[in-house]
Amino acid sequence: MNTGLQVRNLSVSVPTTSGQRLAVDNISFDLPKGKSIALVGESGSGKSLTAYALMRLLRAPVQIEGGEVVLNGELISNLTPQEFRKIRGGKIGMVYQDPMSALNPLMKIGKQIVESILAHSDIEKNAAKKRAIQLLQEVGIPAAEDSFNAYPFEFSGGMLQRVVIAMALSGNPEILIADEATTALDVTTQSRVLNLISQLAYDRGLSVLLITHDLGVAAQFADELVVMYAGKIVEYGEIRGIFSKPLHPYTQALLESRCDYTIDFTKPINTILGQPPKPENRTSGCAFAPRCKFKEDICESNDPRLESVLHRSVACLRVNEINALSGRE
Amino acid sequence: MSAQTAIQTTDLTKTYSGARGEVIALNKASFTVEQGKTLALVGESGSGKTTVARLVLGLVPPTDGEVSILGQEISKLKEREMRSLRRDIQVVQQNPYSQLNRRHTVKRIVETPLKAFKEGKPAERNDRIVEMLEAVGLDAAYLRRRPHELSGGQCQRVAIARALVLNPKILILDEAVSALDVSVRAQVLNLLKSLQRERNLTYLFITHDLGVARYIADDIAVMFRGKIVEKGSREEVFEIPKHHYTKNLISSVPLAEPQEKSTKPKTIANLPNPNPSDACAYRSRCERGQVETECVSKVLVPNSNKSHQWLCHFPLNERI
Numbered sequence: 176m177n178t179g180l181q182v183r184n185l186s187v188s189v190p191t192t193s194g195q196r197l198a199v200d201n202i203s204f205d206l207p208k209g210k211s212i213a214l215v216g217e218s219g220s221g222k223s224l225t226a227y228a229l230m231r232l233l234r235a236p237v238q239i240e241g242g243e244v245v246l247n248g249e250l251i252s253n254l255t256p257q258e259f260r261k262i263r264g265g266k267i268g269m270v271y272q273d274p275m276s277a278l279n280p281l282m283k284i285g286k287q288i289v290e291s292i293l294a295h296s297d298i299e300k301n302a303a304k305k306r307a308i309q310l311l312q313e314v315g316i317p318a319a320e321d322s323f324n325a326y327p328f329e330f331s332g333g334m335l336q337r338v339v340i341a342m343a344l345s346g347n348p349e350i351l352i353a354d355e356a357t358t359a360l361d362v363t364t365q366s367r368v369l370n371l372i373s374q375l376a377y378d379r380g381l382s383v384l385l386i387t388h389d390l391g392v393a394a395q396f397a398d399e400l401v402v403m404y405a406g407k408i409v410e411y412g413e414i415r416g417i418f419s420k421p422l423h424p425y426t427q428a429l430l431e432s433r434c435d436y437t438i439d440f441t442k443p444i445n446t447i448l449g450q451p452p453k454p455e456n457r458t459s460g461c462a463f464a465p466r467c468k469f470k471e472d473i474c475e476s477n478d479p480r481l482e483s484v485l486h487r488s489v490a491c492l493r494v495n496e497i498n499a500l501s502g503r504e
Numbered sequence: 505m506s507a508q509t510a511i512q513t514t515d516l517t518k519t520y521s522g523a524r525g526e527v528i529a530l531n532k533a534s535f536t537v538e539q540g541k542t543l544a545l546v547g548e549s550g551s552g553k554t555t556v557a558r559l560v561l562g563l564v565p566p567t568d569g570e571v572s573i574l575g576q577e578i579s580k581l582k583e584r585e586m587r588s589l590r591r592d593i594q595v596v597q598q599n600p601y602s603q604l605n606r607r608h609t610v611k612r613i614v615e616t617p618l619k620a621f622k623e624g625k626p627a628e629r630n631d632r633i634v635e636m637l638e639a640v641g642l643d644a645a646y647l648r649r650r651p652h653e654l655s656g657g658q659c660q661r662v663a664i665a666r667a668l669v670l671n672p673k674i675l676i677l678d679e680a681v682s683a684l685d686v687s688v689r690a691q692v693l694n695l696l697k698s699l700q701r702e703r704n705l706t707y708l709f710i711t712h713d714l715g716v717a718r719y720i721a722d723d724i725a726v727m728f729r730g731k732i733v734e735k736g737s738r739e740e741v742f743e744i745p746k747h748h749y750t751k752n753l754i755s756s757v758p759l760a761e762p763q764e765k766s767t768k769p770k771t772i773a774n775l776p777n778p779n780p781s782d783a784c785a786y787r788s789r790c791e792r793g794q795v796e797t798e799c800v801s802k803v804l805v806p807n808s809n810k811s812h813q814w815l816c817h818f819p820l821n822e823r824i
Contacts, residue, residue: 217687218656332549361548361549362713363752364548365756389686390686391757391758391760393760395762418760429687432689434693434715435760436715436754437715438715440718440720444690445690446690446694450657
């Protein structure tokens, strides 16, 4: 069965001055086969923790508090750590933000890829080397055979990120998680690396979970968008719908505060005042309420739940009033 | 040079010698920034943007060429004169945390420049620090905090306060908003714009983000491999870019407008050729440069139309 990845009620807790608190709070989303979704939000919104939880790369005291992860119809969240090693780097590959720290600086690039191939298949060393060179070619590294023997410091950031992508592909994954994979790159390099990821996704039928704080990157890349705030999903749906008519006040504010070259430079940019709350400071009610221009008393007393509005999910108590919707769907 | 010129560089060149021979980090860069205006230097990493900042601040000597700050050529200044000029030219860097001493309180961080220039008695200093913090949107409650208790945006505000506490005329902002989240970046950009208006500050704004450059700058200089390949007013550069690299940079910015996803993605563009030469360094990545022989053989001479200048044999001429 090839149904992609389903995440159900995932929660992750972190230690704070007032004990363990949820930094990812009961989130659910679907990553269908061959599709890509973007997880966006500010720093501290829990988007990277979500990725690390899916890869089971968290270390105590940061821990998964609950939830189910299903890959191709099989529940993978209850696998033993031993069993999960086949999934991590095998069925699910991951690309990290900083390519320099994702690679061993003292080890030749080719050897690092070979190591990762051997960890996930039973082929011989020579065959693994051939496969590594193929992978380097596939990600657009020129003179792949020479590059096989190069060290990470000999490569630029964009080239290193290609190597990391090659490594993520070495286990023939079905799911690729890219955690701020292009954030550290220049615009021109970023656009080439994003093109590369879409090309690979198309050729290999990969499902991609793209984690980014850049709305532009999300818009150019993904089919669906998940907006996170303070550990919760506040808006989730088809990407063009959200960009043309964002419904949650946070999504609206985030889009208004962007600074790309289409905005009016004669006016100040609309900003969101204040800071997102830290896990220990989250109280009941809507976490965005203190920064929201549509806040009313009800927002501080009642917890908003994700509800279906205009073919998407939105967690806002006043969504219908704010957007002048008729309130039925 | 007019009295209103804040920064002027002429054929500014810097070479570094490394294990693999000489690297030309900056190649004959000339530009002028008038007082109260903002020039944005844009380009990718390795284009020489930060080298310009270091030379303009007088932190490293140029290999060739000149830098004049407020009408004074800095290579001719004595140590003492340079020191007093430093009062007028300050810097804000990229990383909000690493540019502040994490063991010092906000008060001590902002006080350091005042002490260095022996300005005021402690009580007066305290007033100036509080006043400065208020100008950047922080209140007196922050005086005793240390960097780890602040968010990235607040650290950047402290760095701006430290840079402005001596009332300088020029601020060098080296990727000062690049590490910030969208909403915080917008706050800091708005702050920088209003401080500039209130204090008639001159900004040299270094960024790889074209959206930020367009928002903050009056003039734009586009750098590629150590050369300024195009410069002009914001309107000239963004509306009718002449250099193929500028157009490539503009079209590489991911816009927050989702595209109709085509089933087959675009093919991957060419990778950069790592060997620049005297001819056009961009030719290996340029559609035109790969077919025209002139791009390899002919030496580039600057072309211009009023304030708009470019380094290209086959300039574009379309409105974007």
